[in-house]
Amino acid sequence: MTLATDAAPPPVRPVLMKGNEAIAEAAIQAGCDAYFGYPITPQAELLEWMARRMPELGRVFIQAESELGAINMGLGAAATGARVLVSSSSPGISLMAEAMSYMAASELPLVLVNVMRGGPGLGSIGPSQSDYFQATKGHGHGDYRVPVLAPSSIAEAVDLVATAFEIAERYRTPTMLLADGVMGQAMEPVVPTYRLPDRRAHGWELTGAAGRPPRVVRSLHLQPEELEDHNRHLQAKYRTIEEQEVRWAGERLDDAEIAIVAYGTAARVARTAIERARDHGLAAGLFRPITLWPFPTHALASIAERTRAILVVELSAGQLVEDVRLAVGDRVPVFFHGRTGGVVPTPGEVVDALRRAWATSESRPRETR
Amino acid sequence: MTTTPGLRAPDTRRRIYRRPEILADRSTHYCPGCGHGIIHRIVAELLDELALGPRTIGVASVGCSVFIYDYLDVDFVESPHGRAPAVATGVRRARPDAFVFTYQGDGDLAAIGTAEIVHAAARGERISVIFVNNGIYGMTGGQMAPTTLIGQRTTSSPTGRDALTAGYPLPITEMLALLPGVSYAARGSIADPGAIGKTKAMLRRAFETQLTGGGLSIVEILSTCPVGWGMTPTASMEHLANDVVGTYPLGVMVDRMASAGRAPKPDPAAED
Numbered sequence: 001m002t003l004a005t006d007a008a009p010p011p012v013r014p015v016l017m018k019g020n021e022a023i024a025e026a027a028i029q030a031g032c033d034a035y036f037g038y039p040i041t042p043q044a045e046l047l048e049w050m051a052r053r054m055p056e057l058g059r060v061f062i063q064a065e066s067e068l069g070a071i072n073m074g075l076g077a078a079a080t081g082a083r084v085l086v087s088s089s090s091p092g093i094s095l096m097a098e099a100m101s102y103m104a105a106s107e108l109p110l111v112l113v114n115v116m117r118g119g120p121g122l123g124s125i126g127p128s129q130s131d132y133f134q135a136t137k138g139h140g141h142g143d144y145r146v147p148v149l150a151p152s153s154i155a156e157a158v159d160l161v162a163t164a165f166e167i168a169e170r171y172r173t174p175t176m177l178l179a180d181g182v183m184g185q186a187m188e189p190v191v192p193t194y195r196l197p198d199r200r201a202h203g204w205e206l207t208g209a210a211g212r213p214p215r216v217v218r219s220l221h222l223q224p225e226e227l228e229d230h231n232r233h234l235q236a237k238y239r240t241i242e243e244q245e246v247r248w249a250g251e252r253l254d255d256a257e258i259a260i261v262a263y264g265t266a267a268r269v270a271r272t273a274i275e276r277a278r279d280h281g282l283a284a285g286l287f288r289p290i291t292l293w294p295f296p297t298h299a300l301a302s303i304a305e306r307t308r309a310i311l312v313v314e315l316s317a318g319q320l321v322e323d324v325r326l327a328v329g330d331r332v333p334v335f336f337h338g339r340t341g342g343v344v345p346t347p348g349e350v351v352d353a354l355r356r357a358w359a360t361s362e363s364r365p366r367e368t369r
Numbered sequence: 370m371t372t373t374p375g376l377r378a379p380d381t382r383r384r385i386y387r388r389p390e391i392l393a394d395r396s397t398h399y400c401p402g403c404g405h406g407i408i409h410r411i412v413a414e415l416l417d418e419l420a421l422g423p424r425t426i427g428v429a430s431v432g433c434s435v436f437i438y439d440y441l442d443v444d445f446v447e448s449p450h451g452r453a454p455a456v457a458t459g460v461r462r463a464r465p466d467a468f469v470f471t472y473q474g475d476g477d478l479a480a481i482g483t484a485e486i487v488h489a490a491a492r493g494e495r496i497s498v499i500f501v502n503n504g505i506y507g508m509t510g511g512q513m514a515p516t517t518l519i520g521q522r523t524t525s526s527p528t529g530r531d532a533l534t535a536g537y538p539l540p541i542t543e544m545l546a547l548l549p550g551v552s553y554a555a556r557g558s559i560a561d562p563g564a565i566g567k568t569k570a571m572l573r574r575a576f577e578t579q580l581t582g583g584g585l586s587i588v589e590i591l592s593t594c595p596v597g598w599g600m601t602p603t604a605s606m607e608h609l610a611n612d613v614v615g616t617y618p619l620g621v622m623v624d625r626m627a628s629a630g631r632a633p634k635p636d637p638a639a640e641d
Contacts, residue, residue, distance in 0.1 A: 034463050060462045064455070065488035072452035072485070076428070076459025079446040080467075084459075102449050206444040206460070208467055210423030216438045218429070218447035 014189040019179065022154045022192060023087075023113055024049035026161035029194035032111075033082040034060035036070040040089045041125040042181040043115035047087065067095035071112070075099050078108040079217045081205025083165060087113035089181075090131050091122060093139065100174055101140030104234070105219035107204075109168035111161070113177045115184035116315075118342035126342015127181030127265055132319035135178050136293040143231055145238045147175045147245060148292040150263040155190040157183060160290070162195035169200060171241055178292060180315060182265040182344065247290035248299050252278070256285030258358055259303055261324050262313040263289050265344065270313050273350035284354055292320070297327040304331040309361035313350055314338040333361050389413035391422050393440050402602025404559045404592030405433060408501055409440050411569040412472075415576055416443065425468045428457045430482075432474040433508045434501065451482025454489035457496040468579060469495075475502040475516040479541045486545065493550030493584030497575045500542065500587055503594040504613065511597035515539040518616055523597070538616050542589040546622035552583030555621040558591040560610035564619070571621065583626045591617055 017025075024046045027035070035054055037047040047063065054061035060077065064070035067088050074086040088096060093114045103110055116131045118124035135148045147167050151157035160177060168175040206215055221227035252274060253259060260270040267288045274284040287303050287310075289296050304310060309332050312321040321336045328334055337353035339345045388394060392413035399405045416422050425443040429435050431450035438445035448456040453471040461469040478486050478500050489496065505523055506512040512525040516538055520529040546554035553575050557568030568590055575586035591613050593605040600608060 034459065036459065062458065062462065062492075065484055065491075068452060069455045069458075069485055069488060072449060072455035073459035073462070075448070075452075076446060076456035076461075077463035078459070079456075080426070080460055080463045082463040084463075098449050099452070102447075106447070206426045206446055207464065208424040208426060209442065209444050214438075214442050214444050216445045216447070218438065218445070220435060220447060 012191065014191050016187050016189050017154055017192065018045055018185065018187045019154045019157060020045035020115065020184045021049045022190065023157050023161055023177065023179070024053070026158040026192065026194060027085040027111070028053055028057065029196060030162040030165050031083050031196050031199070032059070032085045032165075034074070034077040035085045036062050036064055036073040036077070037087050038064050038067050038070045038092060040067075040092045042117055042127070042184045043087050043089045043113065046113065046115070046184070050085075067092035068098070071096040071099040074110050075103055075108060078103065078110045079106075079206050081202050081207070083169075084110045085113065086110060087115070089115045089117045090119050090128070093131060093134065097134075097139035100146065101138075101142050101144060102219050103174045104144035104146060105142065105230075106217050107172035108174065108217065109165075109172055110174045111164045111168055111177060112174060113179065116178065116180040118340065124342040125181065127183075127315060127344060128340070128342060129180055129264060129266060129315040130317070130319065130340060131178070132292065132314070132316060135176055136295070136323070144234060145241070145293055147171070147173065147241060147294070148178050149176070149247070150178045150290060150292050151183065152264050152267040152288060154183070154186070154188045155192065158190065158192045158194065162197055166197045167241075167245060169197070169202075171237055172204075173237070173241075178264070180265050181342070242294040245291060246294045246296045246299070248296035249288045249290060250303070251286040251288070253285035253287065253303060253306075255283050256307055257283045258309045258311060258354060258361070259285045259287050259307045260311050260313055260350070260354070261287045261289070261300065261320065263292060263320065266313045266315055269345055269347055269350055272347040273354065276347060276351050277354050282354060282358055289320075295323045295327065297323075300324065300327040301329070301331065304328040307332055309333050309335060309357050311335045311337060311354055311357045313345060313353070315344060316340060333357070335360070389417045391416045391442050393442055395440070397440055398436060399433065400596045402593055402595035402605055403433070404503065404590070405501065407559045407565060408499070408590055408592065409437060411565065411572060412499065413441055415569065415573055416441070419573075419576060419580070421468045421576070424466060425470070426460050426464065428453045428460065428469065428471040430471060430473040430477040432477050432506075434472055434474060437472050451477050451480070452485050453477065453482065454485040454494065454496065454498065458489055458492070458494050461494060461496050468576070470497040470499055470576075472499045473501070474507070475500070475504065476506045476514045479515045479539050483541070486541070490545045490548045490551045490585045490587075493552070495579050495583065496585055497579050498585065498587040499572070500589040501592050502589050502617065503592040503597070505594050505597040507594045507597045511594070518613065522599075540617070542587060543622060545587060549625070550584045551587065551623060552625045553578040553586035554623045555587075556589040556591065556617060556619050558609060558614065558619055559593070560591070560606050564610075567619075574624065578626055581626060589617070591619075
């Protein structure tokens with residue numbers, strides 16, 4: 001296993017990068033020791049980038065026989081303490097759900113990239129955000145959580161890849177980078193700011209029991225009390241992550257009368273819509289969760305106190321909106337605008353949704369200001 | 370009665386049977402007559418004899434034998450059902466200096482895990498696969514497996530396995546032996562001490578295949594499940610020796626390292 005100190009130095013000039021390739025290179029620069037994947041649109045370029053770069057750096061690359069194969073190779077490599085990246089798109093992530101549950105239970109760090117496409121089923125290859133439930137509420141069986149990071153630009157994706165490795169290793173948990181087809185396929189000029197997270201001696205990794213007692217990485221605990229103890233341990237860890245790792249960004253919220261809540265590609269559409277709405281005198285702002293789990297519940301609740309209404313914009317039939325409603329409660333009305341199937345909402349239709357939301361909320365008395 | 374000091378007879382006893390160091394000093398959870406105890410023991414003997422313990426990473430699979438990590442004192446990772454060859458692939462690629470084996474039952478390897486074993490074999494992964502075939506799902510209560518014999522009664526084939534509706538026993542090791550990535554494939558049994566000795570020799574060859582840079586090595590070991598079969602341990606061993614081998618013939622199917630001249634063939638003169 002080659003430790004990552006030998007990759008090319010990062011460029012300082014802006015370079016035109018495709019999202020999938022930028023994510024792949026960011027993982028390489030972040031010290032990814034092993035990558036496993038399987039071809040699926042719209043993430044195939046990530047696999048292809050790794051196919052070229054990983055072997056030339058003496059690192060591990062395998063195109064697996066299936067997503068099941070890929071994620072379980074990742075599980076095995078992660079058990080040895082390697083820094084592992086696995087990537088796929090929505091239908092493939094469903095197949096990986098089993099191993100995500102096992103890795104959460106076995107406390108194995110691994111970063112999984114989901115470049116979301118339209119669903120359900122085989123769906124489409126267009127961009128989508130319809131895997132929010134799957135990503136944030138658990139892919140597989142059992143009581144577990146997975147930190148989910150949602151970039152909304154390629155530069156941010158580069159940064160969050162390193163963050164994902166840091167979170168994964170700090171908390172011994174699989175961690176997901178949730179992108180969508182636009183993020184994966186779009187090209188943007190970026191000055192990539194690569195980061196190489198510190199290597200830590202874990203003390204649990206499997207290296208062969210030379211000069212120490214054997215170690216077992218496992219998820220089976222047949223005694224109910226033993227399993228409950230393990231669950232308590234996991235839940236305590238999740239509470240720590242909820243306290244320490246919440247990330248979000250706000251734009252033009254200071255004077256906003258109405259806030260859009262959106263992440264990823266939807267947030268970029270919202271940003272344009274907000275400028276247009278402001279041109280027409282409607283003071284809108286953007287609340288953008290960066291961690292979808294842990295969700296920025298408290299931050300959003302306090303923003304809601306300062307606005308008249310919330311509009312949630314998603315590339316889905318309404319998934320993020322459920323967490324927004326839980327956070328906002330009955331402080332202000334929550335509206336929703338979403339498109340599905342690979343259709344990206346236009347700024348124009350988001351402006352219309354803002355106007356409708358505004359008209360509805362303006363007519364309501366404001367009880368608690 | 371008194372003894373006279375200094376007049377004790379010299380101790381001429383020789384210890385010819387001992388617990389391998391790798392084998393944990395504890396009783397197992399396996400049922401009476403189960404073959405896993407025998408197989409665990411010969412695996413432990415070989416890890417000792419080849420001094421592999423300190424560099425071994427085992428992959429435990431789903432089934433009765435998942436608890437192998439309680440009985441063999443080496444590093445272990447537990448795999449999801451059927452995925453052990455993929456997990457072992459990740460382990461071996463990330464740690465090329467490790468000795469890596471999977472320990473899988475027939476439900477795990479020959480049913481839910483067929484894709485993983487076939488493609489690990491196709492890639493020629495440098496892992497050793499210990500494939501314990503008792504023709505039944507033991508842990509879940511004795512249901513039919515792909516390896517169940519025609520006519521065999523199980524809890525999910527109560528009138529006996531009917532080829533018309535449940536198909537035929539799967540000779541997966543023969544299938545794997547076709548692949549050039551498989552350096553060694555053999556089938557042994559634990560029906561009697563002679564068979565156990567031969568099986569141990571197969572396992573040794575499989576382990577040596579990995580140690581000398583070969584591709585995937587697999588030893589299928591025909592084993593018993595007295596509880597699942599509804600037989601006494603003795604009757605199970607007789608059934609194994611007399612009936613099961615009719616469907617699953619014993620022997621070495623392929624030894625590509627030997628045929629490529631990369632390791633000495635056993636000297637025919639030394640046999641018998």
